[in-house]
Amino acid sequence: MEQITFASQLLQYVITGLTVGSIYAMVALGFNIIYNVTEIINLAQGEFVMLGGLIMVFFHVVLGLPIILAFPATILLVTLVGILLDWLAIRPIRHPSVLTLIIATIAASIIIKGSAMFIWGKDPLDLPAFSGRIPIKFLGAVIQPQYFWVMGLLIIIVIALTLFFDRTLLGKAMTACADNPDAASLVGINVNRMILLSFALSAGIGAVAGIVVTPIALMEYDRGAMLAVKGFGAVILGGLGSFPGAILGGLIMGTIESLGAGLLSSGYKDAYALIVLLAVLFFRPSGLLGSVEVSKFKRF
Amino acid sequence: MNFRKLAILTTTCLFIFGLLITPALADFKIGAVFSVTGRTSFLGDPEKKTAEMVAEQINAAGGINGEMVELVVYDTEGDATKANLFVKKLITQDKVCAVIGPSLSGTSLAVVPLAEKYRTPLVSVAASFKITWDEKKNKPRYWVFKTPQTDTMAVEAIYTHLKANQINRIAITTVTSGFGASGRGELIRLASEYGITIVADEKYGPKDTDMTAQLTKIKGTAPQAVVNWSVGPTQVTVLRNFRDLGMMVPFYQSHGFGSRRNIKLAAGAAEGVLCPLGAVNVAELLPDSHPQKYVTMKYLNDYKAKYNEPLSSFGGHAWDAMYLVADALETVGCDKSKIRKHLENKKHFVGQHGVFNYWPDDHIGLSKEAFQMVVVKDGDWALAR
Numbered sequence: 119m120e121q122i123t124f125a126s127q128l129l130q131y132v133i134t135g136l137t138v139g140s141i142y143a144m145v146a147l148g149f150n151i152i153y154n155v156t157e158i159i160n161l162a163q164g165e166f167v168m169l170g171g172l173i174m175v176f177f178h179v180v181l182g183l184p185i186i187l188a189f190p191a192t193i194l195l196v197t198l199v200g201i202l203l204d205w206l207a208i209r210p211i212r213h214p215s216v217l218t219l220i221i222a223t224i225a226a227s228i229i230i231k232g233s234a235m236f237i238w239g240k241d242p243l244d245l246p247a248f249s250g251r252i253p254i255k256f257l258g259a260v261i262q263p264q265y266f267w268v269m270g271l272l273i274i275i276v277i278a279l280t281l282f283f284d285r286t287l288l289g290k291a292m293t294a295c296a297d298n299p300d301a302a303s304l305v306g307i308n309v310n311r312m313i314l315l316s317f318a319l320s321a322g323i324g325a326v327a328g329i330v331v332t333p334i335a336l337m338e339y340d341r342g343a344m345l346a347v348k349g350f351g352a353v354i355l356g357g358l359g360s361f362p363g364a365i366l367g368g369l370i371m372g373t374i375e376s377l378g379a380g381l382l383s384s385g386y387k388d389a390y391a392l393i394v395l396l397a398v399l400f401f402r403p404s405g406l407l408g409s410v411e412v413s414k415f416k417r418f
Numbered sequence: 419m420n421f422r423k424l425a426i427l428t429t430t431c432l433f434i435f436g437l438l439i440t441p442a443l444a445d446f447k448i449g450a451v452f453s454v455t456g457r458t459s460f461l462g463d464p465e466k467k468t469a470e471m472v473a474e475q476i477n478a479a480g481g482i483n484g485e486m487v488e489l490v491v492y493d494t495e496g497d498a499t500k501a502n503l504f505v506k507k508l509i510t511q512d513k514v515c516a517v518i519g520p521s522l523s524g525t526s527l528a529v530v531p532l533a534e535k536y537r538t539p540l541v542s543v544a545a546s547f548k549i550t551w552d553e554k555k556n557k558p559r560y561w562v563f564k565t566p567q568t569d570t571m572a573v574e575a576i577y578t579h580l581k582a583n584q585i586n587r588i589a590i591t592t593v594t595s596g597f598g599a600s601g602r603g604e605l606i607r608l609a610s611e612y613g614i615t616i617v618a619d620e621k622y623g624p625k626d627t628d629m630t631a632q633l634t635k636i637k638g639t640a641p642q643a644v645v646n647w648s649v650g651p652t653q654v655t656v657l658r659n660f661r662d663l664g665m666m667v668p669f670y671q672s673h674g675f676g677s678r679r680n681i682k683l684a685a686g687a688a689e690g691v692l693c694p695l696g697a698v699n700v701a702e703l704l705p706d707s708h709p710q711k712y713v714t715m716k717y718l719n720d721y722k723a724k725y726n727e728p729l730s731s732f733g734g735h736a737w738d739a740m741y742l743v744a745d746a747l748e749t750v751g752c753d754k755s756k757i758r759k760h761l762e763n764k765k766h767f768v769g770q771h772g773v774f775n776y777w778p779d780d781h782i783g784l785s786k787e788a789f790q791m792v793v794v795k796d797g798d799w800a801l802a803r
Contacts, residue, residue, distance in 0.1 A: 122637050130634040130663075138628060240459060242651045244685055251685075253664045259634075260664045334662075335627035336651065336683070344625065379631035385594055385621040387631070 126258025131380040132373055137265040137334070139372020140272040141167070144327035145349025146356065146364035147275065148320035154296035154359050155316040158219045162203060162227035164346030165234075166321045169196050170328025171337030172234060175243045185248060193325045199230070200321025204314050227342060234339040242336035245329075268330050275323055276365060292316065296359075344388075351395045357408020366406060371395070445485040446747050448473070448740070449508030451519040451529075452543075453496035457624070457650065460677065461521040464733035465543055466491050468717075469518065471724055472740040482748045494520050498528035505529045509536045515752040518739040519543055521732070524596040526564075533561040539758045541743060543735035545569050545673075546600040550781040563761050563781045565738035567696065567771060567788045569597075569647075572673045573604040575694035575789035576645060577612035579802065585668070589618035589641035591632055591656055593648035598624075601647035601672055617641050624652060630659045643667050649674030654683045661687040668692060673789065676731030681794055692802055694789035696771035698734035700799050713768055734770030742767060742774070 122130075145163055152160045173195050177188035207222045208214075248267050253260040283289035294302040295312040303309045328337060352371045356363025371391040378390030398406065450469050452462035473489040481487060490512050492504035501520045508514045509532065516539040520526050523546035530549060533540035540562045542549050547568040552559050580588065592602040602619070609616055617639040620632035633656070636644060644667060646656050653675055660669055671693040681688045697704060701714035717737055721729045742761060750756035762781070767774040772788030793802040 122634075124638065127634050127638045130637075131631055134628065134630040134634075240455075240457070241679070242654075242683065244683055246685070251662065253662060255664070260662065262662050336655065338651065341627070376631045380635050383621075384629075384632045384635075385623070387626065388623065 122258045127380065128377075129257055130259040131376045133259055133261055133265065135373030135376030136369055137268050137372070138375065139352075139369035140268045141327050141331050141345070141368075142349050142352045142371050143272055143365045143368025144275065144323050145345055146352040146368045147279065147361060148323045149350060149353045150359055150361055150364045151279075151320045151323075152316045153353075155292055156208075156219070156313050157216050158208070158223065159350070160203075160317070160320060161220060161223045161346055161350075162230060162342075163320060163324055163349060164342030164344070165227045165230040166196055166200060166324025166342075167328035167331070167345050168234060168337060168339065168342040169199060169230065170325030171245070171332035171341075172238050172243060172328075172339070173325075174329045174332065175238075175245055175337070178245060179243075189329060192329055193322050196325035196328075197318045197322045200317040200319075200324075201314060203321070204317040208313070208317075209310065227346070231339060231342055238339055240339060242338040243332070244336050245332040247333040248330075262334065264330070264333050268334070271326055271330050272365070275326065276361075279361065288315070348391065351392060354405055355395050355398055357405030360405070360407045363405055363407035370406075445752055446482055446487045447512060447514045447752075448487060448489050448743055448747075449505075449512055449514030449517040450489060450491045450736075451494050451501055451504045451508070451517065451521075451525075452491065452736070453521040453525065454491075454493040456495040456497070458496040458522055460650070460679070460730070461732045462493070462496070464730035465519070465521055465736035466493075467725055468721065468733035468736040469740050471720065472737060472744075475720070476744055482744060483751075487744065487747075490514060494522075494525055496522055496525065498525050501525035501529050502532065505532050505540075506536075509538050514538075515747060515754065516541065516743045516757055518736065518743060522596065523549065523600060527596070530559055530562050534559065537561060538754055539563065539743075539746075539761060541565060541739040541761070543732070543739055545572075545597060547782065548600065558779055558781045561758055563742075563776065563783075565742065565769065565771065565774070565783075566735045567673065567694075567784050567786075568782055569601045569672070570604050570608070571784060571786040571789060572694045573601065573608050574786040575791060576670050576692075577608060577614060578786065579692065579791045580614060580643060580670075581612050583668075585642045586613050587615050587617050587640075587642045589620070589636040589639060589644045590616055591620045591622065591629065591636070591644065591646045591648075593624050593650075593652050594621050595624045595648070597649050597672075597674065598647050605645065605647065622648075622652060622656070624648075624650065626652060627655060628659065629656045630663060633659050633663050633665065637663060637665060641667065643670060645670040645672075647672045647674075651683075654680055654687075657684050657691065658687045673731070678728050678798070681797055688794045689797070691794045693792055695792045695799070696731060696734060696788060697790060698729070698737075698770035699731050700790060700792055700801065703799065703801050709768055709773055710770070714770055717770055731771075738767075738769035738771055738774070741769070 148163045174192040177183045177191050203226050207226045247264045249263040291307045292312050295309050299309050352367035356367025374394050375391045379387040452465045454462040454466050473487050476487050494501040508517055518541050523544045526542040526544040526549045542564040545566050549564050550558050550562050590605050592598040618636045622629050669691050673694050675693045676695050676699050697710040698714045701718045704711045718729055746757040746760040750760050762776055762778050764776045772784040774783035776783040791802040792799045
């Protein structure tokens with residue numbers, strides 16, 4: 119086997135790190151959307167990713183639908199689960215405090231995970247890669263076509279979200295709710311509907327992440343929790359509530375994980391990103407891109 | 419007589435009657451603990467199914483010396499605490515003649531003290547040699563046996579094949595579970611004996627989903643072959659990452675790879691992968707003169723007919739354990755120390771995973787010949803040259 123240079127190895131670590139980081143970034147975006155509108159940390163966020171992967175397996179592998187149909191169908195179904203989460207677990211709570219609602223999301227995540235186990239069993243399931251598995255060689259490193267899909271979809275989601283929040287009325291209404299729900303409802307914005315929309319959006323983004331990562335890493339019913347933890351870590355790293363922070367945080371966490379496993383010891387892979395997270399929090403508690411004034415207003 | 423006297427009389431009669439009735443106890447109770455559910459259900463589920471099938475077959479043929487066999491199975495879920503609890507229950511409450519299982523090296527090591535304490539024979543279906551070998555006292559555990567080949571034998575089989583193919587620089591990737599750590603220990607220990615240099619030694623966790631970093635590091639050391647030691651979804655993920663990175667050197671898996679489902683999940687990446695497997699996996703490929711041909715073909719057909727699913731290598735370990743215990747029960751009855759002595763001296767037992775020869779200082783009964791080197795060809799097993 120030809121030797122690869124250290125530089126190529128580094129490049130390889132960075133490439134796989136960015137790919138995994140894109141998934142964390144998508145999870146982090148989902149967290150932030152819901153947090154911004156409701157101040158809730160939706161701990162069922164990881165389950166949306168898991169459902170995205172498994173439901174796509176159902177549509178594409180079991181039912182045989184082509185990817186072009188199965189993709190939107192899966193997103194729709196997971197969005198529905200997100201909406202149900204809001205309707206059944208969040209809205210009915212009579213005296214909502216943020217803590218109560220967070221615990222409700224934990225309960226929901228357990229229920230979703232259990233249902234997934236009953237429906238799909240415990241074995242990991244596979245999706246065929248969207249554009250084949252022939253690796254592309256680049257400066258000594260190897261890139262799977264699927265990696266492009268992951269990073270590409272992240273970019274598309276970021277652009278779409280930016281356009282949505284900045285240019286559409288609905289997006290602006292959601293931003294208004296995030297800023298000050300009382301004032302928003304005074305000007306006629308239906309705050310409940312905005313909350314529903316935030317859950318729907320987060321679920322949809324999570325689904326995309328799940329669909330696009332399954333061909334690389336398979337998907338099983340209990341993957342949600344670890345993804346939620348790492349995604350949340352990315353959120354805190356980037357600054358709670360900040361979209362660019364979520365993306366930066368996710369990519370950084372993924373890259374550090376990959377570099378740490380490759381350059382230092384691979385047994386402690388999960389620890390590296392979390393150690394960096396702790397270090398950042400010591401020096402800059404509001405995260406890399408979070409603003410200190412905003413973090414004073416929010417309850418967290 | 420009044421009602422009160424009648425009630426007392428009836429109760430007393432029933433009580434005496436109850437004492438006199440002895441329930442039709444199956445004299446031969448065999449206990450079993452497997453990880454039927456949980457992350458390692460791919461081990462415990464076929465083991466449970468096999469054990470139940472064997473018990474049924476024995477009873478259908480008239481039982482052991484006329485007595486029916488009753489199999490009591492508990493699910494450890496792969497958890498050492500539960501394994502401990504259930505083995506204790508089997509011995510003290512269910513009063514079994516012997517215990518089969520547990521499925522994992524970790525859970526087995528957790529229950530071996532119980533076998534010693536309650537003086538009950540335990541036949542484990544897990545891999546690590548430490549299950550039957552007390553490292554502190556440097557001798558075998560008196561009451562514990564096992565049926566699977568050890569990781570030592572698997573490593574020896576792989577190293578023999580490597581040496582025959584003139585490969586002496588390898589990289590190893592191991593999972594940080596009990597199975598992986600034990601295998602890694604053996605890989606390192608036996609390397610020099612076969613003239614092998616380990617140029618890279620990478621690890622990953624049992625829940626990891628991406629090992630490209632470790633494999634990239636390995637790529638940098640340019641080994642002639644890669645040996646992976648894990649069981650469960652990670653052994654497939656490592657293989658997929660390996661191919662995704664475009665690495666083409668020979669890839670060896672541990673004997674934990676022994677399931678056609680793994681080949682399918684690898685989505686083509688398994689083509690050309692080598693691993694040591696017990697004869698049970700390649701029953702159809704064995705020549706008719708092979709001593710295990712008959713029992714492995716029979717098991718293959720019986721299992722498929724009863725459960726309509728492909729047979730699993732791990733179920734074979736349970737088959738071996740059940741028939742070993744049944745043979746002991748047939749010869750000496752339900753006497754725990756006699757069963758133990760019988761097992762310890764059993765010779766030439768033709769099982770699914772080898773021909774067993776137990777000795778007082780060898781409670782494993784197999785050698786590296788119990789493994790056939792097998793290669794994945796066209797999505798199925800084939801004997802490797």
